[in-house]
Amino acid sequence: MSATQTADEILDRTFLEIRARVLEVAAALDRIERADDDNHAAADPRVQNLRRAIEVLNTEGFDRAERVQMIFSDEYQPGWNSK
Known part of the structure; x- marks a missing residue:
């Protein structure tokens, strides 16, 4: 098997x-x-990220999950856990 x-x-x-x-x-x-009566949603970064992620889904490759995760991830900030 x-x-x-x-x-x-x-x-x-x-x-x-x-x-x-x-x-x-x-x-x-x-x-x-x-x-979206005022057409603000298209400019909302969350909607833009959703659309970017959907574009990634329509590509070839073995790293789509990683690329989608990076769209929704914050950039690393050194010292994020210190006062």
């Missing part, structure tokens, strides 16, 4: 959950845009 799973096995196990999460993100963005 192989220790690693094939792409088909992973898709068989996770496709419905992934699909549900993508639909959840799409619905949340729809709600934000419908509620």
Whole structure:
């Protein structure tokens, strides 16, 4: 028995959950845009980060999770834990 799973096995196990999460993100963005009477949301850094992260998801590579995490991470600040 192989220790690693094939792409088909992973898709068989996770496709419905992934699909549900993508639909959840799409619905949340729809709600934000419908509620944005003054068109301020597009300039909100949180929305901009969500859009950047979605762009990363549409790329190739083995480091998408890392790149998305870095979009939502604060830059390291030396001395962050000192007075």
